[in-house]
Amino acid sequence: MRNCKRLAIAIGAALISSAQIQPSLAQKTDLAAESGRIIALSRAGQYREALPLAQAMVARLETTTNKRDLAAALTNLGQVLASLGRDAEAEPVDKRAISLYEAALGLDSVEIAPALNNLAALYQRQQRYAEAEPLFVRALAIREKALGGGHPDVGQALNNLATLYERQERHREAEPLFKRALVIYRKAAGADSAPVATLLNNLGQLTKSDGRFDEAEPLIRQSLAIREKLLGADHPDVARSLNNLADLKQRQQRYEDAEPLFVRARAIRERALGPDHPDAVVAMNNLAGLYLAAGRNADALLLVDRAVQRGQAQPKVALPVLFAAARDGGMPAGPAFDAAIDVIQRSAQSQAAAAVDKLAVRLAAGNDRLAELVRKDQDLAAANDALDKGLIAAVSRPAGQRDLAAEARDKTRLAAVIAERASLRAMLAKEFPDYAALSNPLPLKLREIQPLLAEDEALVAFALVDDASFVLAITRDRFDWQQIPVGGDALARRVMRFRRGLAPGASQDGGDGARAFHLDVAHELYTALLGPVEALIKDKRSLLIVPAGPLTALPFHLLVTAPPAEPVPATAAGYRDAAWLLRRHAIAVLPSLGSLKALRGAPRVDRGGKPMVGFGDPVFDPALAAGPRRTATQQASRSVATLAYTDFWRGAGVDRGQLARALAQLPDTADELNAVASDLGAPASDLHVGVDASETTVKRAPLADYRIVYFATHGLVAGDVKGLAEPSLALSIPASPSALDDGLLTASEVAQLKLNADFVVLSACNTIAGDKPGAEALSGLARAFIYAGARALLVTHWAVDSAAATRLMTDTFRRLKEHPTMGRSEAVRQAMLALLDDQSSPDSAYPSVWAPFVLLGETEMR
Known part of the structure; x- marks a missing residue:
């Protein structure tokens, strides 16, 4: 990268x-x-x-x-x-x-x-x-307004806003702001000042990203010259400019010109910061990427192999290099595959870090042994960050102002902190393996994954990089991986097109309407994603899928394995005969490769004794608690996604009234809960609806006593309410929100619950990934519930029809009761197929009706 x-x-x-x-x-x-x-x-x-x-x-x-x-x-x-x-x-x-x-x-x-x-x-x-x-x-x-247009603080503010726009690739908006800031700083600080070098660099990066290489090169060279003059030839900021210039040469396929620039940038960073510093690691990966682009695969492999050994490889570079090495004989197939899954797992771990950090903050507030160790880990992490930032600040000073002895002491202290943290994490892994598996999972190797799979199972994992993707398939005795010539952005567009026919209000009358579900798109995605490994997986009864990025929003069971007779059937009933992947396989999703060991490596424990506890039909507007409830139809005109999270803030608190007005009431969910509970023999006292469907009730309930924990409410993926950093379940919003109960049960709060459940059911909108491909719901709610003690989750991909949800859930649980060895994913599969094939209700064949649920977690009843 x-x-x-x-x-x-x-x-x-x-x-x-x-x-x-x-x-x-x-x-x-x-x-x-x-x-x-x-x-x-x-x-x-x-x-x-x-x-x-x-x-x-x-x-x-x-x-x-x-x-x-x-x-x-x-x-x-x-x-x-x-x-x-x-x-x-x-x-x-x-x-x-x-x-x-x-x-x-x-x-x-x-x-x-x-x-x-x-x-x-x-x-x-x-x-x-x-x-x-x-x-x-x-x-x-x-x-x-306060300082005038030429003040340096205005230049800083222009640079800040322009940088934000550039991150979003809004170059036309960013460029004039950068140019205004450059004029201000040239006048205020001088043509050869450090702020001017920064602005020249930023403009060079922007024009380079636009492909305007002739404009970019003089800007980047000016920035480099100013930095060398002000800071000396070995300054880290000089390495930044060298890196940027090298990247420009690589984009122009001037590889021989790029190589010495990347080499010099890497040497500066390693001397200043040490070879294991993240900036030095980036420099090593950059050089490997250059060698890959230049066709020098052997040189690239030397650097990638070193990065893998240190746990520092970046997927964008490492996966193509490892794949080429396995294909061309530069590395044995087994070790190359192990290296690839190591890279994928470490990358997924870093992506889930935000949710884990929030959980750590909550755990650290306790007073038990785990809280003590988590607090110490946080202190060490803070010390690590502080020493690292201090070291960067020290080596970034002009040569005449540097204190080399102090820098050496800081490097020694940093190494000691890193070693102490590694020792602490080993202690956490020994004393609290569940928390360690969540917060710092060690990557599994092929030889550890294969024994965890049954003879009739295949595990399929995906990794996405810029212009290509990879699919990896593992069975008990074989493995394969193939490159997919479609990158993450292109897959996101395909997934959004696929999901268009599943959105609320999508046509169930077929025809060639743009909002109908297109079978040809489903077949194209099958061919691209699973076709390359079809020979390995097609005869397996069960598929375990580990998606990535936009594929978290893809319901794999709705892929179509054969070309359809017509892209869009004329009626809803016409969807019944499609070659759905679900007809061939029972399908479950795993939030990560490592979660397989967490689920199957844990000792068996007795299940909860009570059949079900349920929470639904929460009151989002406290004013409705004592009055008549609004119907879903009356609130359907408002969507949570129409407002930004900042719109809900008033000063330093959330305006819960504003949030409540954006959430549609869900009166049908009370009927859903009652119907499922009646079928399971659960008493009415174990159902919590209306005001009682609150965070307070959830947190105080003896959830470990129940085999099924059922939530029928809105699920808010991070991003649904813009700025909501964690995926959450919306429960009754209290009149006076508190730390215990603010109406949103977040992933980090879920992880602190105590469960012993065969199933957690999340019958709601958007509890998996909604219409936002790439949402980190799988590493949020799913991981949190599994950590809390759930063996499996049933979650929804879109707004569910309550009648269909009730039928699917009661049928699934009935099948498992009658055939305890059937397995969870097979029971879900059979329940879905029964609804799909029910000719007494033609509309039920439309995929949004029979296929909203997906199983996450353990497939087998253990």
């Missing part, structure tokens, strides 16, 4: 991070000095030392009547927390600072701009762009 864009953005972010303000404490000399020390420590990268000072200042000012001073202290604290990577703690601090500034100074005070920037930068790091943009825009407008 060349990450040239990331480098340009990191420079922009550095401008943001320096935007700490001097609080308005001039009349209080001691507080002013304390604030100045916090800022100085932060600018030097000594965030760990700055944190207790910032926390103490906030505590000291909590009782003051001067909310302006408290807001300034909170702004500094939020910046320090964010610099330590503790975004979950920084976000509410930043929001509170903004709220206090607004109350004390009004909406347009220039003092509020740094707090706005802090929160916007946090959102940008989390790719919450819709929330970051209005904050950056507001900060720019405030500074322009």
Whole structure:
């Protein structure tokens, strides 16, 4: 991964991070000095030392009547927390600072701009762009009004907003902002200043991404020349410019010109930061990518093999290199395959880190042994980040200002922290294997996966890179992997087209309408995704699928294995005869490769004794609790996706009334719960509907006593409500939200539940991935429920018909009761086929009716 864009953005972010303000404490000399020390420590990268000072200042000012001073202290604290990577703690601090500034100074005070920037930068790091943009825009407008268009702070604000646009590839909007900022900095700081080098670099990156290579090269070369002049030939910022110039040459297929530039950039980073530093790892992967593009596969393999051994390989480069090596004999097939699944698992682990971090914050608040170890791991992680950032800040100083002895001491301390954290994680793995498997799963090798599979099972995993993808298939005694000539973006478009006929309101009358389900698209996806490994998997009764990226939104059981007689049948009944993949295989989805061991390696335990506990028909508007309920039809005009999460915030809290109005009531779900419970023999006392379907009820219920835990409500994938960082289940919204109960049961809260369930049913909209391919729901809710003790989940791909959901669930559970050895995925398969083949109801053959559910987790009853 060349990450040239990331480098340009990191420079922009550095401008943001320096935007700490001097609080308005001039009349209080001691507080002013304390604030100045916090800022100085932060600018030097000594965030760990700055944190207790910032926390103490906030505590000291909590009782003051001067909310302006408290807001300034909170702004500094939020910046320090964010610099330590503790975004979950920084976000509410930043929001509170903004709220206090607004109350004390009004909406347009220039003092509020740094707090706005802090929160916007946090959102940008989390790719919450819709929330970051209005904050950056507001900060720019405030500074322009207060300081004038030529002030350096305005240049910084322009760069911040332009960087956000560039991350979203909104180049036409970013370019004029970068150019305005460049004019400002040339006048304010000089033509050869560091800010000018940054802006030249950013403009060069943008024009390069647009393919305007003749414009990009002089810009990047100017940036490089300024940095070499100001900072010396061995400065890390020089390595950034070298990397960017090398990437330009590679895009022009001038490989011989690119190689010495990449080599020099790598050498600078390794000397300054050490060979295991992430920036040095990027440089090594960049060089491997160049060798791959130039057809020098043997040279690329040497670097990739080294990266795999260190756990540092990047899928974008490593997978094509390993595949080529296995194909051409440069590496034995078995070791190449093992290396590939290692790369895939480590990549998936990093993608799930945000959800795990939120769980760790919750666990650390406890007082047991696990909480103690988690807190220590967090402290070590913070020390690691602080030392790393401090080291980068130190080596980034001009040569004459560097303290080489201090840098050497910091490198030694960093190595000791890394070693101590590794030892702690080994302790966690021994004492709390479930938490370790969730937070830091060790990649499985082929020889560990195959014994976990039954004779009639095949596991299929996917990995997506820029312009290609890979499908890997494993059975008990064989394996295969093939390259798919379609990248992640193209697959996302195909999946969205596939799902168009499954959305609420899609036509069930067939015809050639754009909103009908297209069988030919389903067959094309089958051919692309599973066709390459069909010989290995076609005779297996059960398929275990590990999707990636946009494939998390793909219901694999609706793929079509043979060309359809007509792309769109004339009637709903015409879908019955399609060659659905479900007719050939029982299908289950796994949230990760490692979850197979977590599910099947755990000792057997007795199931809960009670049949079912259910939660449904929650009250989203507290005003409705005592009055008549609105129907789903009356609320259907409002969609949760029509509003951004920032629209629900008022000051430092969520406007639950606004959120409630965006959530449609679900009165049919009470009937669904009652019907399923009646069939299972569950008493009415175990059903919680209306106001009782709350977080408080869920958290206090003895859930471990039940074999089935059933939620019939809205599922909110991260991104449905823009900015909701975790996938969540919407429950009754209380009149007075609290930490215990705010109406949203998040993934990290789910992970703290105690379950012993054969099934958790999530009969709701969007509990798997909704219409947003790439949503991390599988590494959120699914992992959380499995960690909490669920053996399997039944989740929905789209808004379900309650009558169909009731029939599917009761049929599935009845089959398992009558045939306990059938297996969960086979029971779901047979229930779906029974509904599909029921000729008494022609409309039931339409796929959105019979196929909304997918099984996640363990397929067999153990």
